[in-house]
Structures are given as structure tokens and as C-alpha cells.
Amino acid sequence: MAAKKGKIVGPEAPRLLEPFAMFDTTVDDYEMEDKMPFETCRFVPGTIANQSADKVLFDCVVFDRVTFENVTLERAEFVDVVFDHCDLSNVVFRDAVLHRVEFNHCKMLGLDLSTTTLRNVKFEECVGQYAMFRFADMKHVAFRDGGFDKADFYEAQFNQVEFSRCELDQAQFVGAKLKGVDLSSCEFRTLGSSLEDLQGCVMRTDQLSGVAHLLGIVLKDD
Template structure:
């Protein structure tokens, strides 16, 4: 699956996140923000374009209806951040802690999550198109009634993930691990699984598999 990478200039000037409060519109463009923290900020319809966040801690932030285009988060802490109803396009999250992040009702396109801690994250009612979760921990994540198109889970921990009312046709979870997940049997049609996972799903159906 090909994912478009963020389109970011090679050389970006450093900036301070709090500069955004001195502008008429909550918007940051073409800059790098590093080695800092954003504490208890609440904004709606904030926009970031061609921005790199590196080693930034976002603590108790609420950015509903956020718009992210061509953005990279590297070694950041976004735990419990509220990005509900966000529009997230050509964005990469790398080596970041994102426990409990709320991406419900969000629209994600060409997004990479790589080596991220995403336990208890929420995506309910969201739309995910060309999204890759690569070597991520997604324990107890919630994908209730999502729309998936070209979504990949590569070598992830998806134990106790909720896929209820989310069709998994064409979704490959064969390289990922779980002991138990929540999924409607009719939504498993066309899902790509490993032989071991197929046995687990057969057990969920009440079948006895002979060796």
C-alpha cells in the first residue's frame, strides 16, 4: 500500500507554538517546533500545515476539528489529546506516545502511525483511507463503526480492539497479534488473517477445529 508522505520543505525555521495566540487565525505554517510542551490548551479549528513537531509534549489539550496537512510528529507525547472531527491528511506519527488519543469522527487520509503507543485510542465513526499502523500497540483501541479503505495493521498488538460494525473486507491483520478482539462475524468477510487467527475466529463461531 502506497501512502503519500508529508510534503515539507527541507529547511524550516524554528517556531514557538504559543505564537499562534498572537494571530487572528489559529494557524501555523512551514516551521519546526521542538523540545517544548503545550499545556492545557483548548482550541477549535486550529490548523497546522507543513509543520514538524519533535520532542513535544501535549498535556491535556483539546483541538476539536483540528486540520493537519503535511505534518510530522516525532517522539511526541499526545496522550489523551482530543482531535475529534479532525481532518488529517499526509501526516506521520513516529515513535510517539498516544495513549487514549481521541480521533473519533475524524477523517484520516495518507496517515502513518509508526512505532507508536496507541492503547485505548478512539476512532469511532471515523473514516480511514490509506492509513498504516506499523509496529504499534493498539490494545483496547476502539474502531466502532468506522469506514476503512486501504488500511494496514503491520505487526501490531491489536488485543482487545473493538472493530464492531466496521467491515474488514480487504484489511490485512495477519501479521498482528491478539488473544481476543470484538468484531461482528459478518464484518470479517474478506479480512486477511493468518492460519492461527482463522482457528481463533472459528472458535468464536463455536466450531471445533481438529488437528
């Protein structure tokens, strides 16, 4: 199903799936293998710990209140996947592909999504301070009601990307072209960016103090 302009297509994963109980408790002696497929299943509440693999496939999968500890899954593919109330802090998903994926009420401090491709992805009410989206290629992506202070979007590519009611203080957007991106409902004191990158960005008048330093302007309180 193709996404209409401005509309994000959600995962086709049904909410009721057969539970995959391999990781219902912390398991250190089981290893994910390169190119291992996980299809049409639900990971039950528990912990996935000490896993490192390349090109793992997750297709039509729900992660239900799963905590990830010391997990690196580079070049993984996530298709029709839901992360619900998960802890993904410091997880490494570099070079991954995410298509029709939802992160709902997730903790993702320092989550590494650098150089990923994101298509039809939603982050709903997530805590993502220090998350890394460096060089990510995003199209039809929404960040809603989340905390992304000090997140790193260095040279990310934005195409129909939405930021709604997010905390973005000290988020880094250097090299990320913000033309057409609406930040007016977000809160921040300062942003890391450049005048060139901010061309065409939508902001409230009172937010301009957060980028005044780019003009060499020093603001004084009354």
C-alpha cells in the first residue's frame, strides 16, 4: 500500500500473534544468528540480552514490553513491526531498514539508528534523549509527543517528516535540511543547526531566540 502525501501507513502486523517465548526471561546462552528470520510472532514481556547479529529479519512482529540489553543488530530489516512499551536504550540498529514500524511509549535513550532507512515510521510518546539518527534517510516519519533533547540528526535526509509536541532542546540538525519541517509545536531553548539548514523551517516567533546565535545576535532579557 502506497502512502499518500502526508499520510503514514501503519504496520500490517496484527496485535494478536502467537507468542515467541524464547526470550521471556533474560537468556544469555541463546544467540541470534546472521540473517535469522523472525516472522509473524509476538515477543512476550521479558529481556533480550547480549545479542549481536547481522541482517536479521523481523517481519510482522510485535515486541510487547521487551527490554533490550547489550544488543547490536546491524543491517537488520524491520517490516510491519510494533515496539510497544519497550526499553531500547543504547541498542544499536545501524544501517537497518525500517518499513511500516511503530514505536509506542518506548524508552530509547541513546538508541543508535545511524545510517538507517526509515519509511512509514512513527515514534509515539517515546523518550529518546541522545538518540542517534545521523545520516538517516527518512520519508513519511513522525515524532509525536516525545522527548528528543540532545538527539543527533546530523545530515539526516527529511522527506515529509513530522515533529509534533516534542522536546528538542540541544538537538543537532547540522547538515539536515529542514525546509518544510514544522517545529512550531515543539519546545527547545537552542538547536544545533545552521542558517542554511533552517531555510524554509516553520517556527513560532518566540522560538527564534533559540537560533539567534546563528545570526550573531545576543538577546537580553527585559
